[in-house]
Amino acid sequence: MTVSSPPLTSERRTRGGLLLVGILLIGANLRAAITPVGPVLGFIQHDHGISAALASVLISIPLVAFALVSPIAPIIARRFGMERALGGSLALLALAIVIRSLPWSAGLWIGTVLLGIAIAIINVVLPSLIKRDFPDRVGSVTGWYSAVQGTAAAIASGLAVPIAGSDGSGWRLALGIWAGLALIALAVFWPQLRSRTLPNHDRAAALDPHPERYRSPWKSALAWQVTAYMGLQSTVFYSIITWLPSIERSAGIDPTTAGFHQSELQLVGVLATITAAALVQRTRSQSLLALGAALFSAAGIIGVLFNPSLAVLWAALLGAAGGASIVIVLSMFGLRTSHHGQAAALSGMAQSIGYLFAAFGPIVIGLIHDATGNWQVPLLVLLGVVVAQAIFGMLSGRNRVVGLHEPAASA
Known part of the structure; x- marks a missing residue:
């Protein structure tokens, strides 16, 4: 035995x-x-x-x-x-x-x-x-x-x-x-x-249509809204972590302090990630959560724009917004779909297009700074991106599922 x-x-x-x-x-x-x-x-x-x-x-x-x-x-x-x-x-x-x-x-x-x-x-x-x-x-x-x-x-x-x-x-x-x-x-x-x-x-799941199981996200208006939200929130986050230290230094904040503010932003983001994950599980619609995260981003950017000396506060707001936003959009891959394969396909679609879109964010902000010689105009442009993020966050956060509550984006 x-x-x-x-x-x-x-x-x-x-x-x-x-x-x-x-x-x-x-x-x-x-x-x-x-x-x-x-x-x-x-x-x-x-x-x-x-x-x-x-x-x-x-x-x-x-x-x-x-x-x-x-x-x-x-x-x-x-x-x-x-x-x-x-x-x-x-x-x-x-x-x-x-x-x-x-x-x-x-x-x-x-x-x-x-x-x-x-x-x-x-x-x-x-x-x-x-x-x-x-x-x-x-x-x-x-x-x-x-x-x-x-x-x-x-x-x-x-x-x-x-x-x-x-x-x-x-x-x-x-x-x-x-x-x-x-x-x-x-x-x-x-x-x-x-x-x-x-x-x-x-x-890649994003390229795998699985036509016999579920509608492809590439033909769904709701999936494109989630993709837009992914790209816009990523654009804001990566533009901030790229340029916030330089913006602070131009306002007279020493490089070491600016670096610590960047560290603070990341740590607050971790706490926001945990908090947002708990809230997402308790809500059927994530529209208000997405709007709240966007409002935190807007408040942080406006603060940097008008009173950069309080960067320690603005970095915390921006970190909370970034941590919450990424959890919200990642959760949407499962919440806005009815099949695990469809969720994987939406994830692949949103992340591929979203990150490609976001890649241009830091570059465009840098180009605007080079052209204007100041950070006011780039920050205003970034604030406009946050407004678009709020709109698509509210649209994609509605309690709907791809293929059940909305028509296809194309025939």
């Missing part, structure tokens, strides 16, 4: 715990390579002699990668397995961060492109791994790694200027140090590379 062995159960628990730690560390890398750029962007501009618009491309490139690489990420996972796709992406991320930090002008751009590709693959594959290994705890595990992601982003933002120094000469180290976090995550995740789990689909 065979008796189950306690050591085996202990081994499985240890492996499961190590996997969870690996997932959390992977989550910590999703923004830590991007958010420290904003606080040191002025130093990068000075060293490379580039305009504000061109410097903002450093934030926009990863967003373009999110949009363009996400559809092929399932193919990569299908070819190499989810575990090895994640491991390879972490290795690529570490290499990309190092290349971006080298005293080599082309390396700044090459490294940024590569880290965008790496993060895009992780963004797509990691939820599938969580679904496989923690099927009964998807929500909680996703919440944990999202919280870790925001916390790491806050730490990276807050440490950027102190590491770079008051003269900004150490900005390469301030960006390059986060290659170590990617390597730590890879080391902890390494035992998982022995496995090769293939995803159920080898094509």
